[in-house]
Amino acid sequence: MNKKNLELLGLEEGATLEEIKAAYEALREKYLEDRFKDGEVGNNAAKMLTKIDVAYSELESEFKEKGTEDGDLFERAEQYLKDGNYTDAQRILDSFNERGARWHYLQSVIFYRKNWINESKKQLEIAIQLEPENAKYKEAYRKLNEKINVDAQATAGGSQQGAYQGQTMDSTDADSQMGGNFCANCIECCYINMCINCLCGTCCR
DSSP: OOHHHHHHTTOOTTOOHHHHHHHHHHHHHHHHHHTTSSHHHHHHHHHHHHHHHHHHHHHHHHHHHHHHHHHHHHHHHHHHHHTTOHHHHHHHHHTOSSOOHHHHHHHHHHHHHTTOHHHHHHHHHHHHHHSTTOHHHHHHHHHHHHHHHHHHHHHHTTSSSSTTOSOOTTOOSHHHHTTOTTOOSHHHHHHHHHHHIIIIITOOO
16 A cells, blocks of 8 residues: 555555545545635645545556456455365455455355365355444354254264264365365255355355
8 A cells, every 4th residue: 555645645555445544534534624824724624635635546546456356366366266166265365464254254165175164154154244234254154153053963872983074175076165074964955955055155245
């Protein structure tokens, strides 16, 4: 980000677009009042209005350009996930410095595909905290909790080995990648299909 523009708005590196907009609006309101004052104060206020307008416009453009770049990276990561290429998907996610809700959602998908269920749940929780109104994230979280409960009940009933056992990161079977290799009955298989639709098939926003 342009450091001079940030300093002009009284901000530091790492400021969010919301913080930039709030600082800009506060300063603009101040200088709009001052520009009607007599003498040098009014002249300076008019000049500052022009400067902060330019600064805000340039910072906003930087965010939009970065958003386009990030969007392209997310789409590549999502395609890798669909192809079962978790290594390259993780490599792309690791390249992000700023990690928002979409980042944590995709990280959750990777963990789910590797059968790291608890880690997947934690990432979904972060995604929901960042975007509490996102219906897709909430639905994925609901289904993941249902799966955890089903597995816990099956384990308690002695019908399975320990939950999430019997699968490795190197599994290539489609059901195994989604945590399906310990399915014991048709109901469980149907449930796994729902999880696939939620955590994989709809990962593109």
